[in-house]
Amino acid sequence: MESDGRSARFWPSTGLLERAVVSSSQYETYGPGHPAHPDHPYPEPYAYGSPDTYGYPDTYLPAYAHASWPSDAATLPRQAVPLAPTADMPSPADPSTDPSADPFAGPSVPGGRAEARRAARRRRTAERPDVRKLLPQALVVAFLAGGTSAFVADDKAVELTVDGRPRTLHTFADDVGELLADEGVRVGAHDVVSPTPGTALDSGEEVAVRYGRPVRLTLDGQRSTVWTTARTVEEALREFGVRAEGAYLSVPRGRPIGRAGLALDVRTERAVTVMADGRARTIRTNAATAGETVEEAGITLRGQDALSVPAGSFPRDGQTVTVMRITGTKEVREESIAFEVRRTPDPGLFRGTEVVERAGEPGLRRVTYALRTVNGVRQKPRRLRDEVVREPRTQVVKVGTKPLPMSVRGADHLNWQGLAHCESGGRPAAVDPSGTYGGLYQFDTRTWQSLGGSGRPQEASAAEQTFRAKRLYVRRGASPWPHCGSRLQG
Template sequence: MKNIFKNSALRMAGQGTVVAALVAGTVGFVAMNKTVELNVDGHTSEVRTFAHDVGGVLDAEGVSTGQHDLVSPSLSSSVSKGSDIVVRHGRKLSLTVDGKSQVYWTTASTVGGALKGLGIRAGDGRLSASRSESIGRQGLSVRLSTSKSVKVLADGKVHRVSSAAATVGEAVKAAGVSLGSGDRLSVPAGSPVVAGSVVQVFRVSKKHESTTKSIDHDTTRKESDDLFKGQTKVKTEGADGVRTVKFATRVVNGQVVSKSKVSSKVTKKPVTEVVLVGTKEKPAPEPSESSSDSSSSHSSTSTTPPSSTTGTAADSLNWTALAQCESGGNPRAVNGNGHYGLYQFSLQTWHAMGGSGNPINASPATQLALAKKLYNAAGSGQWSCGSHLYD
C-alpha cells in the first residue's frame, strides 16, 4: 500500500512540474509578442513582432533604410507594446535656381514641403512643377526662376521689366519686344536671366542690290579693196557690253556691316567694231588745165565747187536719195564714227578727193561735186546707202 501511495505522489509531482513549465513558457511567449504602430512615409499600420529593437521590426516588415532616410526612434532603440515607429524615406531633389543647379535630399513628399523644409522661398517666382506635385522615391528635378529686373534696349528705346522668366529670350518677350527671324541679342537667348541684366536687341536684315559695269568692246581692222589706201570705213559699229553684279548687304540697326558678291553675269555682250582699211591704189591726178582756165578758177574758188567730171554717169544718179539716207539731208551731219556731211565722208576720203578741212564746212554743192568724183573713182560701194543712187 505504501508503494502505491508513493508512486501516486511521484506522478502528481511530475505532472505539476510539466504544468508549471507550460505556464512559464506561455507567459514568456506572451511577453515577447507585442503590437507596435509603424508609419512609413505617412502610411500607418499595426504590426505584431517578437523583435527587441526598431531595426528588427523594420527588417521583419521588409522596410529598408539608407543614409538619407529618417527613422524615429533610432534603429537600435528597443520596442515594447504600443511603441510608435516612424520612417521617412529621403528623396532626391535636383533644384535649379536661376540657372544654378544643386542636389538636395528631403523627406518631404511634395515640392512645396521640400522647398519649405529647405528654407527656399519661391515667392512670385516661376516653378517648373506644381507645389503640390509629389516627389517619388526616384526623385524629381525642379527649376525655379525668381523675379528679376531687366532692361531691354531695342529700337532706340529702353524697356524695363520685372520678370521671373527663366531665359533672356523669355525676358525680352515679357518686355513686349518682338524679335524678327534675323534679329540677334547681345546675350544668347537661352542664357539664364541675371538680376540687373541689360540686353540689347540688334535688328538684322538683308538687302539685295545690283550694279552694272561697262565691258569695253574690241576693234578689228580688215583690209578692203573697195577703199583707197589711206581710207577707212566702219563696217560694224562697236558697242560696249554690260556686266551686272549682284550683292547681298547685311544691315544691323540701320548700318551696313557687310557686303558680299552673290553673282556676276554678262547681261549684254560687247560688239566688236569692224573697221575696213583701204588697199586700192588712188586714181592718178587729173590733167592740169590751161593757165587761163587756172586763173579763172583761182578767181572764183570761193563760189565755184571743184570739178566732178560732169557729163558722166554720176550726173544721172539720185544724189538726193543718197543724201537723205546717209545724213537725213543735213549738210552738217556728224556721225560718231568719224563721218561728216551730206554724204558722210571720212576725213581721209574727203581729202583724197581734193577737199580741205571738214566736209560740214563746205557748201552742199562742193559736197555733191566731191561725192560724184568719188563715185566716178570707186563706184557706189563707198556708201552703205549706195543702192539709193539708183532709186
C-alpha cells in the first residue's frame, strides 16, 4: 500500500495485474504486454512516479482500462481487462506459431536454458502469495467497510409534509432547518414549522411545514388583514374563532385559500329589535344594513317614514331600531320686516330734541314652514324657505344740536320742581290714562308744538320740558295747571 492509497495484485493464471486505487474506488488491470506488468520483457526506467508494490512506477496507471467500484466495499467486483500492446512496445511471442514461446517469458534472449530456468523461478515466485502484499489490500477492504457503516448510520428516513403534501425521503441533515435547506423549502415569518427548525432529526421523524396566507377579513363591518396557515375558508374561520352558524360568507366554506390569500366578508348572526307601530319585533339576522333588517322584520316604510339610525348603518347585536311614521304638510306665513331708523343732526333744533322727518314703514316677508308629526306627535315647524314681498322703508329722524337756554325772564324764580311733582310725580315720560297729556308738566301735543317742541312732550328731555313750561307761564300764567299751579309760588 502506497501513500496515495493504491495496492496491486498479480494473477499468474491469467497473466493480469490488478491495482486497487482506494482514493478513487477503482481497480486498474494490466496485461502481460503492459510496462507495469511483472513479466514485461523490457522494464523501462521511468523518469517520474513512485514505484508500486512490484517496483514499477504508478505514473501510467490512470492511462489504462479499469473498472469502477460501487460505494459498498462488501460488493467490490474485480474485473481483469487485458490490454493490447501499443505500437511502441514489443509484442509477446504467439504460441500458435511458435510452440516454444511462453506468453510470460517475453522474446528470446541470449543464455538459452539457463535463462529459461531463471524465468521459471520468477514465475513460481510470483505465484507464491506474499503476506506483506496482501495486508494493505485487507486494510483497504476494512476501511471501505467501516466508511459504509458510518454512511448507513447517518442516513435517516423522514416524512416531510409541505402544505399538506407528504413525501418520504432519505437525508443526512442533522436538524429540521438543515433538512428544509437541503430540500429547498423556504419559510417566512408567517409560516409554521413543526418541529421547530432547530430540532435534531431522527430516523422516522415527521416534519410539517404550513405556509401562511393573508386574509383580508371584513367581520361584521370591521376590516383587517390577518394571517392564517389554514388551507380552506372553514379551517380559517375556526382558527379565527368566528361563529359560522347562521353567518353570511362571501365565499363558500370549502373554498381553498391559495398562497396569495383571499378577501373574506363575514356577517355573523345577530339579535336585533325593530320597534314599529307600537310593537316590538326581535329577529336574528345577518343583514348588512339597518334597512335590510327592517325589511326582514316584515315592516314596510311609506312616504316620509324614517329610522332612528341611518338606514345604511351596520346593525349591532342587541341593537334596537325604531321606525318613525312621519306625516307632514307645508304652511306659508307672512311676517313683518322691521324698518331701520336713520338719525341726522339738525343745528336748528335744541339739544335733546328729535324730529321724525320721514316715518318708517315695515316690510313684508312670506315664509314657508314644514309641519311634521312623528308617530302622532307634532314637531316644531321647520323653516324651508322665505321670500320678501315688500322691502321696509327707513325712518329718518332729525336730532337737535342747538344748546338749550335754561332761563326765561319772569319765570326762573318759580318752584318748577314742585309743579312737576304735583302734575306727574316728577317723571319726564309720564302719560295720563287717556293718553292726551304727557311729560313733567302734562302738556297736550298741540300746546307742546306751539311752544316750539317737536314730537310728543314725554319724548323730550326734562330740561326742555321745563324750558317749554316757563315759556307757557309767561304767555298764560298758572292757568294751564288749574289744580297744581299754586305750587309755583311755594
